[in-house]
Each structure stands twice: as structure tokens, then as C-alpha cells.
Amino acid sequence: MLNTAVQEQLLPGDTLQAKWDFAQQAGYDAIELRGKGDSHFASRLDELKQARKDGVVMPTVCVDMLHFLGAFDDEQRRDAIAQMKSQLTVIAEIGGLGAQTPASYGMFSRRLPPFEPPRSEQEDREVLLTGLAELGEHARKEGVTLFLEPLNRYEDHMVNRLDQAADLIRATGLDSLKIGIDSYHMNIEESDPAAAILAHADVIGHAQVSDSNRFQPGAGHLDWPAWLGALHTIGYDGYLAVECRLTGDPVDAVRSVPAFLKRSGA
């Protein structure tokens, strides 16, 4: 049985403690935090520490910003790396496992005009390897992991599939870097999502779940038993963190997910 987590913004309640009460009642095992920029996440440290004391389980944080380690702009890239380092430090401080980030989001798509990015593939790779090495080294020192999330082709032009993320991670040689897979993006990009999980089992560290239409698991047409079966097969023991939009009554939608995932083989 895989553990499930849900991102904090999906939960009703004004405080992490209130959200945790709801999450537990719905059958979740943890909350995934969201890390905003401008050191906002670090500014929450007291809140997070208190929540931890109160028993809230918060193993991971997912970045919530507009610029990333693969940004075209040097300054934005430097800031993104600084923010991610800070988030890794905070998540380590509250006893978590790691932080998740894509290479970029909403910056460029090769499927949309003007189709050709301003930077070459080789330059993209160098930028990403440099950033990942710095973040991976920081994560290693903090005893946590940086999860690199492949996004679909419309949201990022650099890392869309597990094999691309795995290639970068293996090139750094750092154990503190893993892939943070996402069922929605995999559904678009992988020819066989289950086979991709098996093929890159050694570098998968985290998993986010949403359905084929980005709604909550159960609202789309993903082959959940196959996807979850692949995670079981590789001995994955991390979380399934719900990151999605909601359809239907939002509270009911959030509440439905743990039971749905369990029925689907989680």
C-alpha cells in the first residue's frame, strides 16, 4: 500500500493543523507543501515547525514560482537556484525528504510559436547540469533530495520524459538528485508510462498524481492500475502526492482520491 499525500492548497482549512485534520479523515498520510519564491517558504519556518510538533506529516515541498533553474535569464536562474536551496534547507529542517522542481515551466514550448528557443540544446544541457549539480550538492549536505520533474511539451521544452531527466541526473553522479514523476505529464509524453517507470526505477524518488485531464485521480482516463503496479514492481516506497485541479465539489473531490487510488492498486 503506497502512502498518499495531498498538496496544501487543495485542502480546506486556514491552518496546516486544520488541513491535516481534513487530510487524515479523507485517508491521506501526508501533506505536500508549496514553496513560493522571495524566501516566502523560509519565512514559514516557525509555522512549519509548529505544525510538525502538532503531528502534521510534511515530507515534501513542490516549488510554486514563475522562474526555475533552467531560466533563460541569468538573474532569474540564480534566484531560482537560491530559492530552491532555501527550500531544501527548510524541508530538511522540518524532517522532510526533499523538494520538487521542473527545469522550467511556461517559459518555452517547441510546440508553440516561435518553435525555436533562444538557447541551443547543448546550452540548455549545460545550464541544467550546472544548476542540478549545485542543487544536488546542497541537497546532499542537507540530507534531502532534489526531485526533478519532467513536464509535458507544452509547459517545458527541456525535460519532458523520464529518460531525459534520468540522463541529466546520472550525468551529475549525485544520489541526492532523483526524478519526481507526474502521472499527468507521463501520460502525454511516455509511450508506455509503466515501462518508463521500470526503465528508470533506480532514479525515481517522488511521484505526483493527477489524471489525464489534470483533474483529481479518478476523473480522467489514466490506466491507474498499470501505473501503480509499475511503482509497486520497482519497490517504490515514497508518496503519491496529489497535485491537480479539481472537478465537481472540491471538498468531495479531494476526499475521493485516497479511496480511488487504493481501489486502483495503490
Place this chain on the structure above:
Amino acid sequence: MKTLLDRPAPTAAAALTLRRGAVRVLFDNWTGTSTVPSRTLYPHQWSWDSAFIAIGLRHLSVRRAQQELESLLAGQWADGRIPHILFNPALPHDAYFPSPDFWQSSHAGRAAGAPTAPESSGIVQPPVHGLAAWLVHRADAGASRRRGFLARVYPRLAAWHDYLLTRRDLGGGGLAAVVHPWEPGMDNSPCWDRPLQRVAPAPPDAFHRADLDHGHPADRPTDLDYGRYVRLATDYREAGYDDRATRHGFAVEDPCFNALLIVSELALAAMARDLGAAAEPHTARAEELTRRLVGRLWDDDAGLFRVRDLGSDTLVDERSVSGLIPLVVPHLPTGIVGRLRETLDGPHFTAPATRLVPSYDLTGHAFAPTRYWRGPAWFNTAWLIHRGLSTHGHHEEAERLRQGFLAEAGRSEFAEYVDPTTGAARGTRHFSWTAALTLDLLSGEHLPGGEDLPRAEGLLGAEGLLGAEALPPAGDLRPTAEALPPASDPPPAGNLPPATEALPPAGDLRLAAEDLPPAGAPLRAYPEETTR
């Protein structure tokens, strides 16, 4: 008994390891639309393999299990036959012999209704598909109904059975005959030796065996036998695969083939009932087939079913596992069930090194512990016998066989078969049906109960299932009350997975107002789901 049934495989950790290994095999052998039996030895889609694979795959992905069967049915011929191989067009012709250019289905089979694509063989394999389709449906009846699975497969499966019971009733006795040793699935069984004697082999230079590129010659059929296989297939092809026009050099009635037809006919009855069609024609057929099976193939002296050679219209004096498989027929008379159990536990089939059932009589003159179907123990036949034992309430024996199956599957790395004298794995490894049926036996849902198959009800009238005229020695075969499995109950209302509680009502499958960004809103932060 309940505690016995509830008992897990040796340890939970061992079961988990076994499950992971089995799932990996099925993932690795999945092609995107179906499963190859083996990446090396069998790189195309095989008919009865796919049925057994679907039975296991339903525990991993109902959708893949449905797809497995539907991709097979996409190769069905207009005359109803389901070919024993559908060829993957992406592979070179020499990947397997006989290859598409040997069978020439799209050309030679045109009159018989072969599709232009995919290319296939022109012969068939045992009809376990109806059972598989019903079990796949039952694994998630809600999803099956939403996707119209039964509505699509039922008419095709009914046409398949029609083909077997009309074009293939070559003996006129109401059973389906097979016309090639590959058709009953037990390709090289000694049961075929005598009928094959009448077949002049094709010369060795007329073909190249691809099976020896990956299989060990000592395990595989001899060249002489292979020459006969080629001759039979060539003759069939040259007659346009027309069963009436072909002068079949080989035609036998096989107990396993017909027993599976009976069970699948009962599955068709269940499907018909589910779809609101008449189930009775199928149950009547199952009844009649069972009467014929017993009347034509049961050998009371030997205590098992025999193969009937239609060339001489006599029973073949060999003991094969095929003769035990009719245990899966739910309304088999108690006397026969008892005799089959005795035979199963007797010297002919109690192997020294495995609980699996040898494919051929351990004491038989032709026994060969490693040669294809001439002695080795296979996992699919063990699964069928397990199902038969469970069906007839012999739960302890069934559980012993299940434990033996799981132990052998793990130890052998999901081998194709094992040597019953040493327990050594033989044939290819990571064999798909071995892995699939492992999943099924690990699932806890492997017992026939609760499948909602019509069993005895309606099959045994006041006069009994078996008319007296069909009965060999009196007494033994008369159905008795204990021959009747308990009538199955209609599916409880709660049987459907409660998918609805996870899904909003259909009308709610639109963006909730709060999901829509306000017009002109700035780009959201990553990811987009910042708020509910």
C-alpha cells in the same frame, strides 16, 4: 477450510517478491496492444496464450486485459476462427517459423474470411477465450460496461464457438475436432504419434525451424515430427483453409480443447445474461457438449478422458494431462470427478519433483521429462486443474497445487515448463502465461466461486444431464446431488466497484467555476493549481 484458503503463499515477503517478478514479466512482454509469450522464442501474439495472459493481466490492468483479448479478436476470420498466431508486421519473417509467408493467410485464407491484416496462421488453439473474457469483465464490471467490452466481444466469441461446432465437428459426434497437433496447444504430445503416422513428412529442406534458434533441440519436437506438422499445414493452406474441402490427414477430438469449449460456452451464457440476451442456447450447448465429451472420450477403465483419433474412430491409448482437464467442467458427474482425482493422485501423474501435473504419463512408453509436452509439467494445465479441483470442492488438493504452482513459478523464473523428475526449469524463462497465472493465483480471486458463471442450474433437468444412452458403464456417471455445485447467486448489488463515489456525477465533469482563471489574469505561478 476457510483458514486453509486464506493462508498466504509461504510468507508475505515471498508473495510480494513473486508478485513483483510476475508483474515485471508482463510489463516487459507487453507490446502496447498485447503480450508476447516470450520476447525470444515467441515474438508474436498467440491465441490461447493471450487468453491465459488476460486472466492474470486483469489483476494488473483491466484495460490491458481487455486490450489483450480485443487485439486477438481483431485477427478473427469471417468464418469465426480465431487464428493461433497473429503476426507482428514489424518483425522479420524469419523471427518465427512457420512465418506469415508460410501461412499466407491474407491470400490463401481469403475465401475463408481471413482479414487482409494482420497476417495470421490458419489453424486455431483451445477456446479458453470465453472464460478469459468473462473473468476480465468480472474484474471490473463497471469499467467493462462503460467501455462496452462485453457487447463487443460477445458476438465475436459466439461466432468463434459456432465455427468450432459446425466446421470442426468432423467426427459428426458433436465435439470440435482439431486438425493439426499445434491446435490443441500440446504440440508434441505422444497422443498425436499414432494419428501422425498416416502423415507423410515434408522434406527437411522444405523449411527452416526458427524454434531451434532459441530452444534446445532436446526439448523441442524432432525434425521428423516437424516435417509432418509442415505437411499438414501446407495441405490445409492449399485447400484454402476450408474445413470441408480439406482432406485432413490428422483429425482428433481432444478432451482439453472440448472441456475449455464447454467452460467458455458457460461464460457466453453469463455474458448473454449480462447483455440481456438469451443464455439458454449456450447452457443447452454446454450440456450437450458435456454429454458428448463423456460419451465419446471418457475411458472408465483408465480413469481419464482420451483423445479420439477420427482417422480410425478409436480412442488413443495414451494418458495425457489433456484427459484430466475436463475437471474444469462444473457439471461433470461426481463419479467421473472422483475417478479423475484418483488418476491425478496415482502413479501416472504424481511427479517426484513437482506438484505440477506432468503433461504425459510418467510411466508411459513415450515419457521424456524435458521434451515439449511429452512429460514436462506446464503451468497453464496446473492452473486449469487447480480450477477444476476448486470447482468441485476439493479445496485442500487445490490449495496444495496452488502452493506448488507458486513455488515452481518463482524458483523457475516463470519458466515455460519444468522437468517433473528433477523440478528443473526448462524452455524459455519469463514466460508470460506462467507469470500471468501466478498473479491470478496470488490474487485471492482465483477461486471459481462468485464468478456468476451459470453452473448447474438449468443444465440438469429431471432426466439428468447425461442421457442413459450416453453413459458407458452404468451407475458411475449418473449425476447425483453432490455433483451439483451450489447454484450461483445473482451478483450482489454491491458487486460493482464503487467508482461512483470517486467520480463526480456526469454533469459535474466540467470546470468548476473556481478553476477558471479570471479574464486577463496574469500567468499563474507553477504549477497552475495554486488554488482550488
